[in-house]
Amino acid sequence: xxxxxxxxxxxxxxxxxxxxxxxxxxxxxxxxxxxxxxxxxxxxxxxxxxxxxxxxxxxxxxxxxxxxxxxxxxxxxxxxxxxxxxxxxxxxxxxxxxxxxxxxxxxxxxxxxxxxxxxxxxxxxxxxxxxxxxxxxxxxxxxxxxxxxxxxxxxxxxxxxxxxxxxxxxxxxxxxxxxxxxxxxxxxxxxxxxxxxxxxxxxxxxxxxxxxxxxxxxxxxxxxxxxxxxxxxxxxxxxxxxxxxxxxxxxxxxxxxxxxxxxxxxxxxxxxxxxxxxxxxxxxxxxxxxxxx
Amino acid sequence: xxxxxxxxxxxxxxxxxxxxxxxxxxxxxxxxxxxxxxxxxxxxxxxxxxxxxxxxxxxxxxxxxxxxxxxxxxxxxxxxxxxxxxxxxxxxxxxxxxxxxxxxxxxxxxxxxxxxxxxxxxxxxxxxxxxxxxxxxxxxxxxxxxxxxxxxxxxxxxxxxxxxxxxxxxxxxxxxxxxxxxxxxxxxxxxxxxxxxxxxxxxxxxxxxxxxxxxxxxxxxxxxxxxxxxxxxxxxxxxxxxxxxxxxxxxxxxxxxxxxxxxxxxxxxxxxxxxxxxxxxxxxxxxxxxxxxxxxxxxxxxxxxxxxxxxxxxxxxxxxxxxxxxxxxxxxxxxxxxxxxxxxxxxxxxxxxxxxxxxxxxxxxxxxxxxxxxxxxxxxxxxxxxxxxxxxxxxxxxxxxxxxxxxxxxxxxxxxxxx
Numbered sequence: 001x002x003x004x005x006x007x008x009x010x011x012x013x014x015x016x017x018x019x020x021x022x023x024x025x026x027x028x029x030x031x032x033x034x035x036x037x038x039x040x041x042x043x044x045x046x047x048x049x050x051x052x053x054x055x056x057x058x059x060x061x062x063x064x065x066x067x068x069x070x071x072x073x074x075x076x077x078x079x080x081x082x083x084x085x086x087x088x089x090x091x092x093x094x095x096x097x098x099x100x101x102x103x104x105x106x107x108x109x110x111x112x113x114x115x116x117x118x119x120x121x122x123x124x125x126x127x128x129x130x131x132x133x134x135x136x137x138x139x140x141x142x143x144x145x146x147x148x149x150x151x152x153x154x155x156x157x158x159x160x161x162x163x164x165x166x167x168x169x170x171x172x173x174x175x176x177x178x179x180x181x182x183x184x185x186x187x188x189x190x191x192x193x194x195x196x197x198x199x200x201x202x203x204x205x206x207x208x209x210x211x212x213x214x215x216x217x218x219x220x221x222x223x224x225x226x227x228x229x230x231x232x233x234x235x236x237x238x239x240x241x242x243x244x245x246x247x248x249x250x251x252x253x254x255x256x257x258x259x260x261x262x263x264x265x266x267x268x269x270x271x272x273x274x275x276x277x278x279x280x281x282x283x284x285x286x287x288x289x290x291x292x293x
Numbered sequence: 294x295x296x297x298x299x300x301x302x303x304x305x306x307x308x309x310x311x312x313x314x315x316x317x318x319x320x321x322x323x324x325x326x327x328x329x330x331x332x333x334x335x336x337x338x339x340x341x342x343x344x345x346x347x348x349x350x351x352x353x354x355x356x357x358x359x360x361x362x363x364x365x366x367x368x369x370x371x372x373x374x375x376x377x378x379x380x381x382x383x384x385x386x387x388x389x390x391x392x393x394x395x396x397x398x399x400x401x402x403x404x405x406x407x408x409x410x411x412x413x414x415x416x417x418x419x420x421x422x423x424x425x426x427x428x429x430x431x432x433x434x435x436x437x438x439x440x441x442x443x444x445x446x447x448x449x450x451x452x453x454x455x456x457x458x459x460x461x462x463x464x465x466x467x468x469x470x471x472x473x474x475x476x477x478x479x480x481x482x483x484x485x486x487x488x489x490x491x492x493x494x495x496x497x498x499x500x501x502x503x504x505x506x507x508x509x510x511x512x513x514x515x516x517x518x519x520x521x522x523x524x525x526x527x528x529x530x531x532x533x534x535x536x537x538x539x540x541x542x543x544x545x546x547x548x549x550x551x552x553x554x555x556x557x558x559x560x561x562x563x564x565x566x567x568x569x570x571x572x573x574x575x576x577x578x579x580x581x582x583x584x585x586x587x588x589x590x591x592x593x594x595x596x597x598x599x600x601x602x603x604x605x606x607x608x609x610x611x612x613x614x615x616x617x618x619x620x621x622x623x624x625x626x627x628x629x630x631x632x633x634x635x636x637x638x639x640x641x642x643x644x645x646x647x648x649x650x651x652x653x654x655x656x657x658x659x660x661x662x663x664x665x666x667x668x669x670x671x672x673x674x675x676x677x678x679x680x681x682x683x684x685x686x687x688x689x690x691x692x693x694x695x696x697x698x699x700x701x702x703x704x705x706x707x708x709x710x711x712x
Contacts, residue, residue: 018512113326125335139649271534
């Protein structure tokens with residue numbers, strides 16, 4: 001959308017002010033995320049840019065908060081102190097990975113069913129299956145807290161995993177159904193007529209084609225679980241620390257810059273996941289593009 | 294054709310079954326197969342998600358805490374004409390039920406009784422301790438001797454609200470109403486009216502956030518949709534990265550930006566726009582909530598807008614310009630109406646998410662920025678008034694359901710775009 005050569009001065013001014021406005025909006029979107037990266041290397045115990053820090057004085061820059069994050073208390077002292085951040089990281093990955101696997105399996109199978117032309121009550125079922133994504137987390141947390149405490153699931157890892165699985169499945173259902181639109185069902189018939197049974201058809205024909213959608217759905221489910229704090233707070237016990245819970249506690253009680261270090265790591269993680277999903281999406285579009293020809 | 298069919302009967306398959314029947318059977322099998330594929334997830338969501346939500350809804354009208362602790366008292370209480378003081382019989386059953394009850398259940402019941410009339414909790418606690426010394430009747434006088442409150446009909450009348458096993462009381466509380474002692478609906482006392490204000494504030498913040506998201510999101514979606522692919526893909530990262538970044542990380546980032554010694558204030562001080570001692574109070578108020586939520590929810594506006602704008606053919610605009618419309622006029626008459634589905638999708642999505650927000654208002658909102666979600670959390674964790682917590686949640690959920698239904702009608706839930 002470039003300006004034509006015959007554009008008047010007024011149109012030029014309009015066009016460039018539009019571009020400036022857009023640039024400002026993009027800046028508004030991105031700047032807050034990147035502002036924390038340099039700050040995590042500051043030696044100051046507060047969230048602020050000190051003058052020394054801005055002048056690049058070496059003593060104002062340090063890795064001390066990163067050291068504290070991984071559990072080494074000071075330079076030279078390599079003994080690992082009891083560390084909530086590393087415990088949180090372990091728990092987050094543990095809960096996240098199991099919940100992701102469950103959500104991906106359940107979601108993919110359901111998406112296969114939903115995409116069949118014969119599916120009865122498709123709209124209603126879809127609305128129900130997507131609802132965990134739409135209902136506010138605090139309501140979900142309240143409901144789960146009431147019900148899970150009745151059946152003894154509060155303060156257990158099982159409870160948290162089940163809750164996070166429920167939250168993650170909508171993403172898998174959405175992405176896999178999206179990959180399945182325009183799926184050529186003749187491929188399944190071809191495979192079956194050549195003598196493959198249902199399982200073989202699924203793993204050899206369907207799975208490779210929908211894999212990009214499955215993986216990006218899984219990644220969405222993972223980041224949802226990894227980022228979730230409300231349910232962990234209400235359904236989990238005090239000892240069940242995850243990264244976001246520890247960040248939350250850090251923000252409410254002691255505002256230690258370790259939070260910024262962990263935030264930087266999380267930004268790096270989200271960049272990695274985003275890149276993966278984008279690549280998968282393009283791959284999927286390419287695959288389906290070939291098929292349409 | 295019909296002639297031959299009627300003479301030879303319906304078309305048969307090779308098995309000798311009519312084709313219609315056979316086809317129906319095959320279709321039914323297909324339907325069942327499709328449903329079987331969905332059923333594991335359906336059952337899972339039902340058990341781990343929908344039943345808990347239902348449990349919460351049940352709790353919002355449940356009023357049995359007391360009926361299970363003082364069942365006999367309520368039996369005789371129902372016979373009382375609500376004039377003057379109850380009879381000796383009511384006092385007597387109350388005496389025995391309180392004396393023989395467990396401390397834990399009395400605690401729960403008295404908490405509920407305190408919601409109807411404050412003072413019940415301390416009265417029961419004190420009485421239960423002293424009842425041990427009373428051996429025989431008449432009980433009425435002895436109970437009144439322990440505490441004058443037993444002679445106050447107000448307390449007895451307050452119990453009338455709890456006779457039924459269900460109550461609408463929590464819903465009334467959630468909109469600043471209550472039952473008076475004769476079960477009429479009245480307004481809460483002036484200083485206890487907090488929820489209507491909170492509802493209005495929640496709507497105000499959500500509408501403002503939606504509006505700002507639209508104002509910021511529409512131009513950049515337009516830019517993204519009209520730029521050549523290689524540039525727009527790059528810029529799209531700017532939208533998707535916040536979308537993928539942890540909500541808490543983004544809130545932390547904003548705390549770094551907005552606090553008293555934060556980036557924005559520092560910039561203003563450094564550029565000598567304000568003096569060091571009167572830095573702006575940018576955090577812990579409603580404005581901060583609106584700013585931060587706008588940034589957090591902007592991707593949810595841009596993604597649906599972008600996907601709709603991408604489908605608007607550029608030839609429409611060219612045709613309008615060709616026919617002599619000025620660019621602004623063409624944009625207003627041609628492009629905007631075509632982008633309306635995206636606008637409604639984006640606005641509904643942002644509003645739906647904003648209305649139930651909890652984390653951001655809690656962290657940057659201060660006292661002024663608390664929304665309904667924060668009150669739900671407060672009653673869930675701090676006051677343990679779970680009935681009220683559930684009622685607030687149920688009202689919020691009802692609003693969400695209406696919006697969700699509208700979204701489904703307008704956009705179709707399966708069209709949600711995730712990047």
